[in-house]
Amino acid sequence: MSLVRVHNFSISLDGFGTGEGQSSEAHFGHAGQRLHEWMFGTRFWQAGGSGGVDDAFARQRGSLAERDPAIGAEIMGAGMFGHPGWHEDPEWKGAWGANPPYHIPVYVLTQHTRPSIEMEGGTTFHFIDSSPAEALKTAREAAGGLDVRLSGGPTVIRDFLAAGLVDYLHIVVVPILLGRGVRLWDGLEGLEEHYQVEATSSPSGVTHVTFTRSAG
Amino acid sequence: MSLVRVHNFSISLDGFGTGEGQSSEAHFGHAGQRLHEWMFGTRFWQAGGSGGVDDAFARQRGSLAERDPAIGAEIMGAGMFGHPGWHEDPEWKGAWGANPPYHIPVYVLTQHTRPSIEMEGGTTFHFIDSSPAEALKTAREAAGGLDVRLSGGPTVIRDFLAAGLVDYLHIVVVPILLGRGVRLWDGLEGLEEHYQVEATSSPSGVTHVTFTRSAG
Numbered sequence: 062m063s064l065v066r067v068h069n070f071s072i073s074l075d076g077f078g079t080g081e082g083q084s085s086e087a088h089f090g091h092a093g094q095r096l097h098e099w100m101f102g103t104r105f106w107q108a109g110g111s112g113g114v115d116d117a118f119a120r121q122r123g124s125l126a127e128r129d130p131a132i133g134a135e136i137m138g139a140g141m142f143g144h145p146g147w148h149e150d151p152e153w154k155g156a157w158g159a160n161p162p163y164h165i166p167v168y169v170l171t172q173h174t175r176p177s178i179e180m181e182g183g184t185t186f187h188f189i190d191s192s193p194a195e196a197l198k199t200a201r202e203a204a205g206g207l208d209v210r211l212s213g214g215p216t217v218i219r220d221f222l223a224a225g226l227v228d229y230l231h232i233v234v235v236p237i238l239l240g241r242g243v244r245l246w247d248g249l250e251g252l253e254e255h256y257q258v259e260a261t262s263s264p265s266g267v268t269h270v271t272f273t274r275s276a277g
Numbered sequence: 278m279s280l281v282r283v284h285n286f287s288i289s290l291d292g293f294g295t296g297e298g299q300s301s302e303a304h305f306g307h308a309g310q311r312l313h314e315w316m317f318g319t320r321f322w323q324a325g326g327s328g329g330v331d332d333a334f335a336r337q338r339g340s341l342a343e344r345d346p347a348i349g350a351e352i353m354g355a356g357m358f359g360h361p362g363w364h365e366d367p368e369w370k371g372a373w374g375a376n377p378p379y380h381i382p383v384y385v386l387t388q389h390t391r392p393s394i395e396m397e398g399g400t401t402f403h404f405i406d407s408s409p410a411e412a413l414k415t416a417r418e419a420a421g422g423l424d425v426r427l428s429g430g431p432t433v434i435r436d437f438l439a440a441g442l443v444d445y446l447h448i449v450v451v452p453i454l455l456g457r458g459v460r461l462w463d464g465l466e467g468l469e470e471h472y473q474v475e476a477t478s479s480p481s482g483v484t485h486v487t488f489t490r491s492a493g
Contacts, residue, residue, distance in 0.1 A: 074469075074486065075462035076292050234450075236474040236486065240466025246291035250456025253290075258452040262478040270290065270452065270484075 063133070063201055064208045064228040067218055068122040070245075071096035071233040071267075077242035078215030085144045088156060090242060096235050099267045114263045118231060122210075128164035128183060133204025135163050136196055138217035139171035140243075142186070148173035155186065166203045170196055170217060193217075193224045215245040222249055230256070230272040279349070279417055280424045280444040283434055284338040286461075287312035287449040287483075293458035294431030301360045304372060306458060312451050315483045330479045334447060338426075344380035344399060349420025351379050352412055354433035355387035356459075358402070364389035371402065382419045386412055386433060409433075409440045431461040438465055446472070446488040 072078045073096065080092030089096060104110040105119035123129025139148070147153045148171065155161060164183035174188040189196055200209045211221055221227050232245070256272035263269065288294045289312065296306030305312060320326040321335035339345025355364075363369040364387065371377060380399035390404040405412055416425045427437055437443050448461070472488035479485065 075465070234476075234484075236469060236476055238462055238465045238468045240462075240464065246454055246456075248456065249291070249454045252454045253452055258482060260450075260452055260478040260482060260484045262476040262484055266474060266476060268450075268476045268478055268484050 063204055063206055065197065065211055065221065065226055066132075066208055066229040066231075067211045067213075067227060068231045069100060069119055069233060070213055070215075070218060070231065071099070071235055072215070072245050073235055073237050073239040073242075075238045075240065076244045076246050077239040078213065078218070078245045079140070080239050080242040083140070083144050085147075085156075088144065092239055092242060095237055096233075099233060099235065099263070099265045102265060111265070113265075114261055114269065115265050115267065118233070118269050121231065125162040129210075131208050132165060132210045133207030134165055134200040135167040135210045135212055136200050136217070136221075137167060137169055137212040138214050139169060139173070140216065141212055141214045142169045142171070148175070151175075154178055154180065157184075160184070166200070167212075168196055168200050168203075193221045193226055197221075197226055215243045219245055219247065219249065222252060225255070227272075228274045232270045232272075234268045234270060236266050236268075279420060279422055281413065281427055281437065281442055282348075282424055282445040282447075283427045283429075283443060284447045285316060285335055285449060286429055286431075286434060286447065287315070287451055288431070288461050289451055289453050289455040289458075291454045291456065292460045292462050293455040294429065294434070294461045295356070296455050296458040299356070299360050301363075301372075304360065308455055308458060311453055312449075315449060315451065315479070315481045318481060327481070329481075330477055330485065331481050331483065334449070334485050337447065341378040345426075347424050348381060348426045349423030350381055350416040351383040351426045351428055352416050352433070352437075353383060353385055353428040354430050355385060355389070356432065357428055357430045358385045358387070364391070367391075370394055370396065373400075376400070382416070383428075384412055384416050384419075409437045409442055413437075413442055431459045435461055435463060435465065438468060441471070443488075444490045448486045448488075450484045450486060452482050452484075 080090030082090040099115050103116035103119045104112050105116050160182040161184040166185050169188050172190050178186045259271050261269045296308030298306040315331050319332040319335045320328050321332050359369050376398040377400040382401050385404050388406050394402045475487050477485045
């Protein structure tokens with residue numbers, strides 16, 4: 062069965078998945094890199110990093126350099142593909158360079174559709190303006206029976222959760238208070254009733270929270 | 278030195294310290310008892326309960342039956358002393374029965390002041406209408422050099438945190454999404470800069486997060 066999975070999505074203790082004031086220089090706004098420092102400290106990210114629970118969770122996402130054999134397509138929001146206003150730049154191809162770490166078809170949910178962009182390494186960005194359910198149908202067809210990964214940002218993950226479309230959700234709660242930005246959890250009252258929820262704190266200070274869809 | 282301490286304050290994963298719709302029958306509104314089930318499962322709460330990390334944290338608060346020798350006074354908000362409208366009931370003496378689990382002077386922050394109420398077991402409720410700093414000054418004098426405990430609810434804890442008056446904060450993050458209620462963290466951007474923050478997840482599913490004021 063083709064699952065919808067979210068991996069390594071970091072939020073602050075007060076629930077923000079990105080900060081305020083996003084721009085081409087600050088993809089996460091005033092949050093800077095603080096939501097992701099836990100990952101930079103792992104062996105997944107760099108040689109000599111730690112090999113503990115943070116690393117184990119980070120690796121579930123699959124390799125950055127190669128295609129994850131279990132993942133057939135990716136979905137992301139417009140706010141993750143670029144800073145506000147990227148759609149006015151016809152040359153914008155995302156912030157990941159010529160060879161993005163996806164290596165599969167990536168569906169960007171946006172009102173500003175444009176022709177697909179084929180990148181190096183197997184990544185192709187497709188731009189679609191559709192509901193979460195429709196987008197998932199499209200991505201699943203492209204995935205050919207493999208899983209679909211949902212990258213972010215917080216608005217897209219929230220919309221997919223609200224629509225009941227997510228099978229596995231891995232959230233990393235970082236012990237900082239951003240105070241402002243985009244919240245992940247708004248409007249998701251009772252979400253836990255449909256999932257097995259586990260929390261695992263790490264010596265790095267973050268807590269990994271996983272939501273695994275209950276059978277049946 | 279007399280410290281200001283918060284113990285066992287439970288919030289949902291989406292940051293609510295109490296639910297919506299508080300009443301005399303539902304002190305935490307639609308949250309019911311879900312924010313506190315972790316504590317009911319401990320030996321602190323009942324014989325035969327668990328003796329792990331939840332129990333260790335619960336006991337830091339001190340005994341419910343006797344006065345904690347380290348705590349000299351307590352501060353709580355009007356919303357914790359009673360459901361909305363309690364001030365219209367001249368007979369309301371809190372929801373803890375004749376012998377409340379404080380055994381010390383308790384300062385209730387409220388615009389609706391009334392004469393102090395002496396209860397059994399050493400608890401006296403005093404009603405004051407003052408700022409966090411003024412309330413703390415009053416409570417500290419009553420505490421005679423001992424610590425001051427801040428009970429809740431979320432609004433009062435948030436106000437004391439914003440005023441920089443809290444030395445130790447123990448939060449219990451419960452893996453449920455309440456969706457609505459009163460948030461703890463609003464307006465506290467950067468709070469972590471003044472504290473050592475640690476997170477410890479428990480087999481019960483909750484995560485204990487402690488903020489310990491940094492020296493100097």
